[in-house]
Each structure stands twice: as C-alpha cells, then as structure tokens.
Amino acid sequence: MEEPRHPVSGIDYPGTFQEFDQWFSNDNACVEYIAKLRWPKGFICPGCGEKTDKPSLMGRGLFLCRKCKRQTSITAGTLFHGSHKPLRTWFLAMWFVTSQKHGASALGLKRVLGLGSYNTAWNWLHKLRRAMVRPGRDQLTGAVEIDEKYLGGVGTKVRGRGAKRKTIVAIAAEVHGRGPGRIRMAKIPDLSAPTLRRFVSKNVQRGAELRTDAWSGYNGIEVMGYKHIVTNVSDSGDPAHVVMPRVHRVASLLDRWWLGIHQGAIRPKHLDYYLDEFTFRFNRRTSTARGLLFYRLMEQAIDCRPVPRKRIIGGQTQYMVDG
Ligand SMILES: [Zn+2]
Numbered sequence: 324m325e326e327p328r329h330p331v332s333g334i335d336y337p338g339t340f341q342e343f344d345q346w347f348s349n350d351n352a353c354v355e356y357i358a359k360l361r362w363p364k365g366f367i368c369p370g371c372g373e374k375t376d377k378p379s380l381m382g383r384g385l386f387l388c389r390k391c392k393r394q395t396s397i398t399a400g401t402l403f404h405g406s407h408k409p410l411r412t413w414f415l416a417m418w419f420v421t422s423q424k425h426g427a428s429a430l431g432l433k434r435v436l437g438l439g440s441y442n443t444a445w446n447w448l449h450k451l452r453r454a455m456v457r458p459g460r461d462q463l464t465g466a467v468e469i470d471e472k473y474l475g476g477v478g479t480k481v482r483g484r485g486a487k488r489k490t491i492v493a494i495a496a497e498v499h500g501r502g503p504g505r506i507r508m509a510k511i512p513d514l515s516a517p518t519l520r521r522f523v524s525k526n527v528q529r530g531a532e533l534r535t536d537a538w539s540g541y542n543g544i545e546v547m548g549y550k551h552i553v554t555n556v557s558d559s560g561d562p563a564h565v566v567m568p569r570v571h572r573v574a575s576l577l578d579r580w581w582l583g584i585h586q587g588a589i590r591p592k593h594l595d596y597y598l599d600e601f602t603f604r605f606n607r608r609t610s611t612a613r614g615l616l617f618y619r620l621m622e623q624a625i626d627c628r629p630v631p632r633k634r635i636i637g638g639q640t641q642y643m644v645d646g
Contacts, residue, residue: 336618343418343614353410354384357397360625369395384410402454402624412436416447417624421616425580426600452596454624455603462528463505466498468570469523469535471514474581474594490591492577492598493522496569498534503569505606508577508598510591516540520547534567577601 337343347353358366365376366386370393379387384397398404403413419435420427433444473489493511497504507526511518519540523533529548535541537555545551554566580601581589589597607616 336612336614336621338612338614340418340422343414343617347411347414350384350410351380353414354380354397356621357384357401357403357410357625358386360622361397361401366395368393401626402450412438413447414621417451417620418617420448420451421620422613426604449593449596451620451624452600452603454620456599457623457626461505463495463497463507463526464528464531465504466532466534467527468496468498468503468567469519469527469533469541470494470567470570470574471511471519472574472577474578490594492594493519494570494573494577495523495526496573498569501568503573506573506602508573508602510594510598514538514540516542516544520544523547523549536566573605576605 337346347356365374367374368388368391370388371391373388373390375389379389381387381394386395386397387393388395396404398406398410403410406413415436416432419432427448429441429445429448432438432448433441436444438444438447471491471493474492491511491514493509495507497506499505509522509526511522516539523544524547527533527549530550532550532552533541533544534552534554535544537553537558541551541553556562556566581597603620604616607619610616
C-alpha cells in the first residue's frame with residue numbers, strides 16, 4: 324500500500340500528539356499546511372489565474388498575488404473561514420475529535436482547548452461534523468442493504484401511525500463479505516416512497532443491488548436504475564436481523580452510541596450532524612492510524628462548502644439527505 328506523503332516532511336499527518344505539537348507549533352505552520360493541501364501544485368490566484376510556487380505570505384493567512392496584487396485568504400471557502408480564533412486552536416480541536424475513539428463532547432472540547440464558552444465548543448463540533456461527510460460523493464456500490472430505524476426504539480418495527488412522533492433514520496450498508504462495508508445514514512421525515520427514493524438515489528450508485536424488506540415504500544424502486552431484491556421478513560420466518568444482518572448491526576451500534584455517548588440527548592434537528600460523525604468514524608473504523616482520520620477531516624474541512632439544509636426544488640421542499 325502506498326504510504327501517505329507529506330508535501331513538506333514526507334508524510335501527510337502527524338502520528339502522535341508530540342508530532343502534532345511539533346508540526347503545528349504556531350499559526351504560520353498551520354497556514355503552510357493548509358496551503359500545501361489546497362494548492363499542491365503551487366498557488367493559483369483566483370483573481371488573475373497567475374500561478375506561483377512562492378506567493379508572498381502577508382501574515383494572518385493572506386497571500387498576495389504579485390501580478391494583480393489581489394490578496395487571497397487561505398481560509399476563504401474553508402471551514403475556518405471567518406473564524407477569529409487561531410488556526411492552531413482549530414487544528415487542536417480536529418486532533419482532539421479524531422484521536423478519541425468515540426469522538427468528543429462539547430464540554431470535553433471546551434476544557435481541552437480552554438475555550439471561553441460551551442456554545443463556542445458546541446458550534447465548533449457542529450462545524451467539524453458538517454465536514455465529516457461530503458455530500459454527493461463516494462456513493463455506495465455493489466449489494467446494499469437498506470432499512471429504516473426508529474432512533475432509540477426497541478423491539479419490533481411498527482410502521483404505522485403509532486410511530487409518528489419518533490425520529491426515523493434511514494440506513495444503507497454495503498455488503499462486504501459477512502459484515503458491513505461503507506454506510507450512509509440520514510434522518511428522514513417519513514417512510515413514503517418519495518422520501519426513501521431520495522435517500523437511495525443520493526447515497527447509492529445506480530446499478531447497485533438494493534436489498535430491502537417488503538415495505539411498500541420501496542416498491543418500484545428498480546425504475547430508478549437499481550436491481551431490487553425483496554425479502555419478506557414475516558414470510559421468511561427469520562427476524563429482520565437475520566435477513567439483513569449488516570444494516571441491523573449498524574442500527575444497534577447507532578443505538579448504543581446514541582444512548583451511551585450522547586445520553587440520547589440529541590435534538591432531532593441536530594441529528595444529521597451526529598449521523599455524519601458516526602458515519603465518518605464507522606467508514607474508517609479499520610484505519611489504525613489516528614492521524615489519518617485527522618488528515619481526512621482536514622482535507623474535507625478545506626474542501627468544505629456550506630450546504631443549505633433545505634433546498635426548494637420544483638416548488639417542493641427537498642430534504643438534504645447528506646451522508
Ligand atoms: Zn492575481
């Protein structure tokens with residue numbers, strides 16, 4: 324396997340906190356790191372297109388184009404845009420979030436960084452979660468199990484009116500040997516066919532084989548370009564966790580994480596952010612290098628563009644099902 328390379332020092336990310344501390348001892352070091360990731364082939368001026376290997380750094384992360392004299396902020400269009408806090412503090416937050424197995428709480432982040440307020444820490448965590456999953460990229464392929472789950476709900480799934488007030492999460496899990504491969508999750512407003520189709524088309528590549536139970540919301544989904552294998556759970560004689568073991572494994576981990584780490588205290592309107600974090604960790608659960616998670620999050624933080632939570636498409640509200 325190819326080793327990750329850092330454009331400056333040979334590897335892409337620090338392996339330990341001691342290394343992290345040396346690499347990013349001040350804000351200039353952070354600026355240079357971002358610059359190497361953003362402009363691996365040298366700085367390109369967004370004003371005049373002038374390309375240079377050595378742009379003038381004017382401090383505070385501003386680069387000066389020698390040709391048109393335009394100043395470009397290294398953080399423009401990134402997650403760090405508009406923040407008055409030092410970049411090193413952001414880097415520390417990202418290290419803290421990615422180096423812990425189950426992530427960080429706002430209280431923990433506030434304490435470690437010495438941030439003034441709980442709200443700041445909370446906002447930072449949400450910004451970082453926002454960067455953890457890139458919408459519309461890397462769709463799931465191959466055979467994919469799809470199911471929905473009532474968050475925090477136990478026992479059998481009742482898709483009737485009684486479940487109306489509960490929060491529903493749609494889950495897609497690639498079949499990877501006997502276990503799950505990559506996953507995608509999203510909070511969904513209901514179990515209707517349009518909602519489920521939207522979730523599938525956003526998260527699963529066309530041509531994939533969808534495996535679902537016999538819920539009517541999945542009927543006819545093959546017209547969208549998928550293969551569709553239906554298992555009628557009640558007819559099969561096996562409970563759902565036997566018929567779709569991977570997605571049910573993910574669902575039970577999600578429950579444990581949600582109840583254990585966050586004490587079930589996530590408000591439904593913020594749930595998507597937490598699902599993003601869960602997905603980010605789950606899809607990278609086999610990487611042993613914690614620094615690699617930091618690096619991936621950094622890449623995505625730099626590439627991050629704000630996504631509106633809702634878009635109006637054709638006069639209807641389209642829920643974004645990022646994952
Ligand atoms: Zn220029």
